[in-house]
Amino acid sequence: KAGVTQTPRYLIKTRGQQVTLSCSPISGHRSVSWYQQTPGQGLQFLFEYFSETQRNKGNFPGRFSGRQFSNSRSEMNVSTLELGDSALYLCASSEETAMNTEAFFGQGTRLTVV
Amino acid sequence: EDKVVQSPLSLVVHEGDTVTLNCSYEVTNFRSLLWYKQEKKAPTFLFMLTSSGIEKKSGRLSSILDKKELFSILNITATQTGDSAIYLCAVGWDSSYKLIFGSGTRLLVRP
Numbered sequence: 237k238a239g240v241t242q243t244p245r246y247l248i249k250t251r252g253q254q255v256t257l258s259c260s261p262i263s264g265h266r267s268v269s270w271y272q273q274t275p276g277q278g279l280q281f282l283f284e285y286f287s288e289t290q291r292n293k294g295n296f297p298g299r300f301s302g303r304q305f306s307n308s309r310s311e312m313n314v315s316t317l318e319l320g321d322s323a324l325y326l327c328a329s330s331e332e333t334a335m336n337t338e339a340f341f342g343q344g345t346r347l348t349v350v
Numbered sequence: 351e352d353k354v355v356q357s358p359l360s361l362v363v364h365e366g367d368t369v370t371l372n373c374s375y376e377v378t379n380f381r382s383l384l385w386y387k388q389e390k391k392a393p394t395f396l397f398m399l400t401s402s403g404i405e406k407k408s409g410r411l412s413s414i415l416d417k418k419e420l421f422s423i424l425n426i427t428a429t430q431t432g433d434s435a436i437y438l439c440a441v442g443w444d445s446s447y448k449l450i451f452g453s454g455t456r457l458l459v460r461p
Contacts, residue, residue, distance in 0.1 A: 324391065335381050335443075339395065341392040
């Protein structure tokens with residue numbers, strides 16, 4: 237069974253640019269959650285999608301957005317990048333919700349904004 | 351405000367020692383508490399706890415939840431260098447579809 241795949245693994249962008257990150261969940265999993273991890277803040281919840289519907293969103297500015305496709309793959313987009321957006325972005329896949337069962341995390345995308 | 355606090359922030363022990371990691375939380379309509387281990391990038395699942403007083407065990411690791419006092423502990427006995435990692439505690443609550451993570455405990459096990 238293939239794991240959670242995140243692409244790209246590493247990304248360097250300049251301030252003001254935008255970026256799109258991708259997450260392919262485990263086959264059969266319909267819930268995808270996104271987290272931002274920084275040394276100072278730990279894992280911060282960004283959003284959660286289930287069957288193409290966003291069920292919750294974290295306290296991040298509107299520059300952060302996401303979506304989920306009918307095959308459960310998910311993307312997140314960050315527009316007008318700021319230096320503070322540099323972080324490891326992790327996605328987690330679960331059958332229904334990460335609250336009720338084991339969630340499987342991808343290896344993350346390391347975003348560096350210069 | 352919902353929050354999860356882990357202690358200690360970091361811990362250095364020697365192989366063979368026993369460690370106890372703590373996680374306290376303040377969440378309305380608690381649903382579950384989960385422990386994850388993060389060695390490099392992808393956290394891996396350890397336990398999910400929903401009921402008080404019932405110990406979950408996997409090899410040398412065990413965990414228990416106290417819903418009255420709002421905390422959980424993760425015990426690791428006979429530690430090994432491979433246990434070196436960040437241990438994350440996360441809490442979910444009804445209808446939230448999200449987890450709040452604590453800042454983690456960084457454990458270093460020396461040979």
